[in-house]
Amino acid sequence: TREQLIATGWDPSSLENDDKDDSTHLWSELDARCAKEEILISGKPRDTPDYEFFYDETFKSKDEDIPIDTPRKTGPATYVQYTGSDNDLELVQFIAGSTTAISFFAYNTAKDYDQLTSVPIQNKYGLMVQPDTSNIAGLDYTPFSRKMHMEVWNDGDVLDAMKGFFEFAFSKKGDELVES
Numbered sequence: 001t002r003e004q005l006i007a008t009g010w011d012p013s014s015l016e017n018d019d020k021d022d023s024t025h026l027w028s029e030l031d032a033r034c035a036k037e038e039i040l041i042s043g044k045p046r047d048t049p050d051y052e053f054f055y056d057e058t059f060k061s062k063d064e065d066i067p068i069d070t071p072r073k074t075g076p077a078t079y080v081q082y083t084g085s086d087n088d089l090e091l092v093q094f095i096a097g098s099t100t101a102i103s104f105f106a107y108n109t110a111k112d113y114d115q116l117t118s119v120p121i122q123n124k125y126g127l128m129v130q131p132d133t134s135n136i137a138g139l140d141y142t143p144f145s146r147k148m149h150m151e152v153w154n155d156g157d158v159l160d161a162m163k164g165f166f167e168f169a170f171s172k173k174g175d176e177l178v179e180s
Helices: 002-007 047-058 088-096 133-137 154-167 172-179
Strands: 040-044 072-076 078-080 082-084 101-103
Touching: 040 047, 040 088, 040 154, 088 101
Parallel strands: 040 082, 040 101
Antiparallel strands: 072 078
């Protein structure tokens, strides 16, 4: 609630257009020039690494852990303002079907769909940064930059079997594949 946010140190004046109604999250609350319509969010389903990462970096408060896909009561209706899917095309269609929808995708996935527009964010240094391979790899697109990692079983036979894969993954050709 608004009171809980204030108790955590949130400054209500940072949201000049706040309608003081916890049951809504309207675009017009972010900027008065926007429509008074609910922000519809989509992305990967709960219990996936992408969902967990995005949720932890974007929505999770330090005092309360209410997943963004939790149904909310708004007047006489209850609905979920979050649509989760493992199918990227379904998420693209969800966005295309509503003028108030946003989604989060892996950068390489977003590049594959002409209908999507990647947006700049203000990073932890206060700079507006457009997502691109260089900014993401250089961790300038924070908090949404992450290093890739690989995990294997710590066993000599497994490591020997994986040697060729790691050599390729860290080669120039492997780097080019990741960037494509």
